[in-house]
Amino acid sequence: MQLISATLVQQVIQPRPTASYKGNYGRILIVGGNARFGGAAILSASAAVYAGGGLVSVATDAVNRDALHARLPEAMIIPYDDANLADLLQSMTVIVIGPGLGTDETALKVLNTVFEAVAPEQTLIIDGSAITLVATHHMRLPKARFIWTPHQMEWQRLSGIAIAAQTPAANQAAAAKLPGTVIVKSHRSEIFTPTRSYQNPVGSPAMATGGSGDTLTGIIAAFVGQFGHRDASILAAVYTHSAVADLIASDHYVALPSMVIQALPGYMAKMAAASAND
Ligand SMILES: NC(=O)C1=CN([C@@H]2O[C@H](COP(=O)(O)OP(=O)(O)OC[C@H]3O[C@@H](n4cnc5c(N)ncnc54)[C@H](OP(=O)(O)O)[C@@H]3O)[C@@H](O)[C@H]2O)[C@@H](O)CC1
Ligand SMILES: Nc1ncnc2c1ncn2[C@@H]1O[C@H](COP(=O)(O)OP(=O)(O)O)[C@@H](O)[C@H]1O
Numbered sequence: 001m002q003l004i005s006a007t008l009v010q011q012v013i014q015p016r017p018t019a020s021y022k023g024n025y026g027r028i029l030i031v032g033g034n035a036r037f038g039g040a041a042i043l044s045a046s047a048a049v050y051a052g053g054g055l056v057s058v059a060t061d062a063v064n065r066d067a068l069h070a071r072l073p074e075a076m077i078i079p080y081d082d083a084n085l086a087d088l089l090q091s092m093t094v095i096v097i098g099p100g101l102g103t104d105e106t107a108l109k110v111l112n113t114v115f116e117a118v119a120p121e122q123t124l125i126i127d128g129s130a131i132t133l134v135a136t137h138h139m140r141l142p143k144a145r146f147i148w149t150p151h152q153m154e155w156q157r158l159s160g161i162a163i164a165a166q167t168p169a170a171n172q173a174a175a176a177k178l179p180g181t182v183i184v185k186s187h188r189s190e191i192f193t194p195t196r197s198y199q200n201p202v203g204s205p206a207m208a209t210g211g212s213g214d215t216l217t218g219i220i221a222a223f224v225g226q227f228g229h230r231d232a233s234i235l236a237a238v239y240t241h242s243a244v245a246d247l248i249a250s251d252h253y254v255a256l257p258s259m260v261i262q263a264l265p266g267y268m269a270k271m272a273a274a275s276a277n278d
């Protein structure tokens with residue numbers, strides 16, 4: 001299993017072309033955040049904006065509208081039960097579904113709407129509750145460019161492998177049965193692309209706090225939106241999430257998701273400058 005390196009991150013995060021506009025950096029839709037877990041959708045959307053996503057929208061429970069607007073005025077909002085959701089989905093480069101979505105009937109309906117509307121060339125990041133829903137309802141998967149981001153219990157639900165038995169070999173075999181890329185999150189997350197496997201060498205228990213995984217989804221979405229859907233973009237996003245947390249943890253006991261999000265543009269500027277100097 002190959003370790004992701006800082007060099008790879010510098011290769012991915014390039015200075016922006018002068019003649020460019022927001023449409024060049026990805027249209028991203030975050031679908032999630034029920035009445036109880038609105039924070040998860042806000043963190044995912046914030047990470048997408050601060051990691052450079054060009055245009056970020058959020059489909060969420062209407063109750064989250066004011067909080068999201070107040071916290072993240074850069075994001076647009078649509079209630080996730082709005083009849084226009086299917087139309088909006090079609091204009092997206094990257095869709096994240098699951099952070100704070102919950103697993104009730106409304107959540108299942110929203111997930112079905114996304115599965116029906118998604119097109120093969122769109123990136124679909126499946127996280128949190130959406131993984132649990134796919135696993136428990138044995139849902140048929142649409143054609144799309146999938147990225148799965150389970151934590152160990154979500155991976156147990158999806159793969160059937162008990163947490164204690166989640167060895168790299170077992171994980172790789174189960175990941176190969178799913179379309180796209182699978183990121184099995186842990187203190188040393190493993191990333192399985194259709195042909196290769198990688199491990200994230202950075203990160204620490206300072207990240208062990210609710211919302212860290214929600215934040216990762218937004219970073220992956222922004223990286224795929226800006227740097228294209230390729231393995232390097234996904235790997236660089238995983239590394240960046242943890243590397244930024246490590247910088248914060250050097251003088252903070254916990255690296256809260258909101259702190260990681262704030263620090264993303266600074267870290268990315270350093271990586272882009274390093275890549276320009278190569
Ligand atoms: N601010 C917000 O709005 C936030 C909203 N969130 C949203 O909440 C939704 C539910 O997500 P979830 O992860 O909290 O619940 P679930 O999928 O049931 O997993 C928990 C179960 O698995 C077990 N477990 C064992 N190993 C584990 C591991 N390595 N990592 C994690 N769990 C592990 C664990 O065992 P226990 O800790 O109880 O021993 C427990 O039994 C989802 O949509 C998410 O996006 C959160 O992001 C938080 C911030
Ligand atoms: N001890 C740890 N060391 C390194 N990374 C960690 C550690 N604990 C958690 N993380 C990271 O934090 C994230 C947790 O994701 P997840 O459990 O889905 O969080 P949430 O759903 O609360 O947002 C993952 O990216 C994981 O790799």
Ligand SMILES: [Mg+2]
Nearest residue numbers: 128151213214
């Ligand atoms: Mg999670």
